[in-house]
Amino acid sequence: MKVSPNGQLLGTVVAVQANFYKVQLDVGNQEINFPLGSSFLLCTRRTRLKKIGQQVMVGDRVVIEEPDWSGGRGAIADVIPRQTQLDRPPIANTNQILLVFAVADPPLEPYQLSRFLIKAESTELDVFLCLNKSDLVSLEVKEEISDRLLAWGYQPLFISVKNEMNIDQVAKYLNNKITVIAGPSGVGKSSLINALIPNANLRVGEVSGKLARGRHTTRHVELFELPHGGLLADTPGFNQPDLDCTPEELVHYFPEVKQRLAVGNCRFSDCLHRDEPDCVVRGDWERYQHYLEFLDEAIARQTQLHQQADPESNMKLKSKGKGQSQYEPKLESKKYRRVSRKTQLQALQDLYQESED
Numbered sequence: 001m002k003v004s005p006n007g008q009l010l011g012t013v014v015a016v017q018a019n020f021y022k023v024q025l026d027v028g029n030q031e032i033n034f035p036l037g038s039s040f041l042l043c044t045r046r047t048r049l050k051k052i053g054q055q056v057m058v059g060d061r062v063v064i065e066e067p068d069w070s071g072g073r074g075a076i077a078d079v080i081p082r083q084t085q086l087d088r089p090p091i092a093n094t095n096q097i098l099l100v101f102a103v104a105d106p107p108l109e110p111y112q113l114s115r116f117l118i119k120a121e122s123t124e125l126d127v128f129l130c131l132n133k134s135d136l137v138s139l140e141v142k143e144e145i146s147d148r149l150l151a152w153g154y155q156p157l158f159i160s161v162k163n164e165m166n167i168d169q170v171a172k173y174l175n176n177k178i179t180v181i182a183g184p185s186g187v188g189k190s191s192l193i194n195a196l197i198p199n200a201n202l203r204v205g206e207v208s209g210k211l212a213r214g215r216h217t218t219r220h221v222e223l224f225e226l227p228h229g230g231l232l233a234d235t236p237g238f239n240q241p242d243l244d245c246t247p248e249e250l251v252h253y254f255p256e257v258k259q260r261l262a263v264g265n266c267r268f269s270d271c272l273h274r275d276e277p278d279c280v281v282r283g284d285w286e287r288y289q290h291y292l293e294f295l296d297e298a299i300a301r302q303t304q305l306h307q308q309a310d311p312e313s314n315m316k317l318k319s320k321g322k323g324q325s326q327y328e329p330k331l332e333s334k335k336y337r338r339v340s341r342k343t344q345l346q347a348l349q350d351l352y353q354e355s356e357d
């Protein structure tokens with residue numbers, strides 16, 4: 001167990017139950033005699049923290065006082081400032097997202113994958129893509145998929161939980177990090193978690209298990225301890241994540257466009273990359289159609305938000321020709337950015353909401 005340089009006892013909150021916090025103590029060189037052989041303490045929150053309105057959430061790094069080793073209890077005296085914060089699922093200090101898809105059964109759908117990737121990128125956390133059920137397709141198919149995703153700016157790791165292929169690579173990636181796992185239903189997330197953490201005991205491919213997990217986990221987030229250090233949070237399956245970024249931000253969540261923008265600029269700084277002249281983004285890249293679709297969604301959402309907030313809104317009705325017209329935001333970057341930062345932090349929240357529906 002590790003004690004901080006000034007002698008403080010440190011740990012990470014792995015679950016919250018009513019007013020109790022399950023805290024996993026840091027493991028280090030300075031061994032303290034641990035009568036129960038467990039590295040968890042069930043803690044309460046000090047009154048001082050309640051008074052200053054300091055919330056404690058799963059993933060928080062905390063300072064423990066008055067450990068009662070025999071009873072396995074303690075008190076949280078302080079919360080170390082968070083590095084990151086996701087609101088749904090509510091987890092502090094998440095480092096990365098492990099996105100799991102299958103190469104077959106269910107079939108790999110580019111549009112769905114694209115949505116998940118954009119959603120994951122919008123958290124601004126690191127995104128790692130694993131393609132499971134590799135045992136079901138030929139080497140040629142894998143190469144095709146790999147080439148295609150490389151053009152999207154991703155290098156997926158092909159895995160097979162069934163054949164235990166590359167599971168050690170996944171484990172290595174998760175080492176000593178806090179990771180949120182996401183992906184559509186049926187791709188093998190529970191199977192993967194069970195392979196990584198033998199005692200996690202998540203039910204695989206069982207409707208009852210899935211329901212129980214889906215209903216339960218949304219209210220009760222738990223971080224599972226990885227055998228070699230690090231924590232993993234499961235998110236229940238969902239099929240089409242809602243995108244909640246602004247029209248302006250959207251393009252930055254396509255890695256393959258970042259390359260284009262790195263070597264050139266559009267003529268207009270508020271270019272939405274549709275039909276503006278001298279645009280460096282518009283062009284012959286596979287996901288450009290996805291971009292246009294997501295952009296329409298983002299504009300529609302923005303219009304709705306503006307109209308709710310201010311009925312005489314600062315939206316302009318723009319003629320699209322052929323008798324069609326559409327509301328478009330006058331882009332005021334500061335205002336949009338302010339909304340956007342908040343959105344980024346909450347970006348995985350729909351993932352949770354949808355799984356409850």
Ligand SMILES: Nc1nc2c(ncn2[C@@H]2O[C@H](COP(=O)(O)OP(=O)(O)OP(=O)(O)O)[C@@H](O)[C@H]2O)c(=O)[nH]1
Pocket residue numbers: 132133134135136159160161162163184185186187188189190191192203204205206210236237238
């Ligand atoms: N062929 C093959 N099947 C797999 C593999 N991994 C998992 N499966 C099967 O895929 C099915 C779905 O697996 P789950 O682990 O329940 O999938 P999930 O992603 O957790 O699904 P949700 O709980 O709905 O989110 C099960 O029947 C698994 O046995 C694999 O590597 N290869």
Ligand SMILES: [Zn+2]
Pocket residue numbers: 266267271272273274276278279280281282
């Ligand atoms: Zn442009």
